Amino acid sequence: MHPHAETLWRGPRWTLAILLAVLGMLGPFSIDTYLPAFSGIASSLNASPVHMQQTLSAYLFGFAFMNLFHGALADSFGRRPVILWGLMAFTLASLGCALAQNVTQLIVFRAMQGLSCGAGVVVSRAIVRDIFPPTQAQKVMSQITIFFGLAPAIAPIMGGWLFVSLGWHSIFWLLTAIGLALWAVNFKMLPESLHASQRQPFSIPHLMRGYWQLCTDPRFLLLALASGIPFNGMFLYVLSAPAFLGELLQLQPTQFFWLFVLNIGGIMGGAWASGRLAGKMVPKKQVRHGLLIMLVISLINLTANLLFPAHALWAMLPIAIYSFGWALMVPVVTLQLLDLFPERRGMASSLQAVVGSTANGLVAGLVAPLVMHSAIALATASLGLMLVGLVSWMVLHQRWPDIGREN
Numbered sequence: 049m050h051p052h053a054e055t056l057w058r059g060p061r062w063t064l065a066i067l068l069a070v071l072g073m074l075g076p077f078s079i080d081t082y083l084p085a086f087s088g089i090a091s092s093l094n095a096s097p098v099h100m101q102q103t104l105s106a107y108l109f110g111f112a113f114m115n116l117f118h119g120a121l122a123d124s125f126g127r128r129p130v131i132l133w134g135l136m137a138f139t140l141a142s143l144g145c146a147l148a149q150n151v152t153q154l155i156v157f158r159a160m161q162g163l164s165c166g167a168g169v170v171v172s173r174a175i176v177r178d179i180f181p182p183t184q185a186q187k188v189m190s191q192i193t194i195f196f197g198l199a200p201a202i203a204p205i206m207g208g209w210l211f212v213s214l215g216w217h218s219i220f221w222l223l224t225a226i227g228l229a230l231w232a233v234n235f236k237m238l239p240e241s242l243h244a245s246q247r248q249p250f251s252i253p254h255l256m257r258g259y260w261q262l263c264t265d266p267r268f269l270l271l272a273l274a275s276g277i278p279f280n281g282m283f284l285y286v287l288s289a290p291a292f293l294g295e296l297l298q299l300q301p302t303q304f305f306w307l308f309v310l311n312i313g314g315i316m317g318g319a320w321a322s323g324r325l326a327g328k329m330v331p332k333k334q335v336r337h338g339l340l341i342m343l344v345i346s347l348i349n350l351t352a353n354l355l356f357p358a359h360a361l362w363a364m365l366p367i368a369i370y371s372f373g374w375a376l377m378v379p380v381v382t383l384q385l386l387d388l389f390p391e392r393r394g395m396a397s398s399l400q401a402v403v404g405s406t407a408n409g410l411v412a413g414l415v416a417p418l419v420m421h422s423a424i425a426l427a428t429a430s431l432g433l434m435l436v437g438l439v440s441w442m443v444l445h446q447r448w449p450d451i452g453r454e455n
Contacts, residue, residue: 056179056239065188067237068175069195070230071131071168074138075111077226078161079104079286080203080308081219084301085211086290092216095151103151103158104287105413110162112405118170119398120258124250127171127178127394128240132231134167139227146220161223168230170401174393177386178241183327189379190323194316204289205305212302248392258395267451268388268396269403270444274335275381276404278342278437280411281430282311282371287412288420296423297360307364314368318375331380332445338377339438345369346431350424358423370430381441384451407433 057064082089090100122130141164144157176188210218248254262268285292285307293299293307318338325334349366356362382400389396411433419425444451 056241061180061184061188062191064179065191066195067234068168068172068188069192071172071234072192073195073199074165074226074230075169077199077203078138078142078165078223079107080199081207081210081223082216083286083289084204084208084304085216085219087301088211089151089154089216093148093151093154095154099151099155101413101417103155105409106155106159107162108405108409108412110159111166112162112402112409114163115166115170115398115401115405116259117398118167118401119174119394119396120248120255121250121394122167122171122174122242123248123392123394126240126242126247127175128234128238130167131171131234131238134164135227135231135234137164139224139231142220142223142227146217146224148220166401166405170397171394173382173386173397173400175241177383177390177393182383182387185383186326186331186379187323189382190319190326193319193322193375193379198312198316204308208302208304242394246391258392259399262389262392262396262399265388267444267448268385268399270440271381271385271388272400272403273440274437274444275378275385275400276437277407277440278339278374278434279378279404280407280415281342281346281434282367282374283408284411284416284419284426284430284433285367286311287416288426291420292423292426295421296358297363299360306360307367310364310368311371314371315375318372319379321372322376322379331384332451335377335380335441338373338375339441341373341376342370342434343438345373346427346434350427350431353423353427363423370434 086100089095089103090097093099118130118134138161141157141160144160145154148154148157172192173189176185176192180188206222207219210216210222248258289304289307293304294301299306322334345366349370352362352366385400386393386396415429419429
């Protein structure tokens with residue numbers, strides 16, 4: 049922790065949670081606002097469905113690649129400069145998307161958005177642990193997840209309304225304005241939480257030793273898999289929203305928000321419960337509860353889709369319950385991962401994000417196009433992704449049973 053952590057943020061804890069959550073919200077917000085406009089963008093730019101999927105994959109792979117460096121840079125130069133430069137780059141990339149004249153340009157600028165917006169997601173997690181001890185950090189992380197959940201609920205509503213009212217370009221003009229506003233707010237309010245004495249040397253050999261240390265530690269890899277892969281069990285449905293909601297459930301673009309509202313309601317509920325349990329329940333048990341909820345609801349979801357045709361009255365509810373389970377366990381797993389290497393918290397957060405976002409990119413580019421047109425295939429893939437996290441956690445606690453026993 050910062051040696052003067054108690055003086056860095058004098059306002060209520062929840063106000064810092066909002067500031068950091070908004071930084072984390074930028075990534076999913078940039079995805080969810082333009083999903084309702086997929087068909088309109090394709091028509092306007094004469095783009096095929098494959099090209100449109102590439103606008104999403106380019107963003108996610110750019111996000112995954114740059115996440116390798118956001119945290120390492122923040123460990124060397126401080127948290128604040130990395131966030132401010134990332135926000136400025138995101139703003140310029142969003143401007144490029146708004147002015148794109150063909151799908152190739154859109155893909156390029158979407159990749160640039162992905163390269164830049166991960167700074168807030170990665171560095172904000174390190175800031176929490178820089179300032180707060182474990183139990184308080186779990187509460188703050190849970191508050192961040194609650195506020196973070198608002199973005200996917202609001203984004204498709206705003207995106208659908210802007211698309212219908214002003215055309216798809218207006219979505220990226222909105223992202224440009226948001227990027228500029230966030231830069232101004234963080235320039236004025238964001239504290240530097242990494243003390244000068246705690247900064248790591250910025251040299252290639254030192255960075256390579258850090259990457260090697262983390263990437264060869266099986267505890268780190270298993271925790272990263274346990275936190276990052278199950279997320280895709282619900283994210284798969286978000287990525288497949290145009291087909292799942294439009295084709296299978298026969299909803300209009302302006303009705304897409306129902307999936308996001310239910311999904312984010314689950315995330316916010318799970319995060320609230322996680323914060324309430326901080327310091328009251330052993331972290332290991334809390335993670336186990338979250339994984340059990342996801343496993344049971346995934347099996348119910350698959351069974352229901354095998355027995356009945358997918359219908360809007362019930363097909364989105366299992367996704368919301370799954371989201372609750374994920375949000376219940378992920379703040380705990382994230383803090384355990386960050387505390388494995390306190391001196392390289394930024395790098396650990398980076399590599400955790402790399403695992404998750406690489407999985408997101410693979411699911412977006414490979415899995416979603418294969419399963420999005422079948423409710424049974426979607427449920428099966430979602431269960432499979434959840435099982436990766438479950439097995440990772442089981443292996444971890446079979447070999448290192450002491451992890452997660454104490455706050």
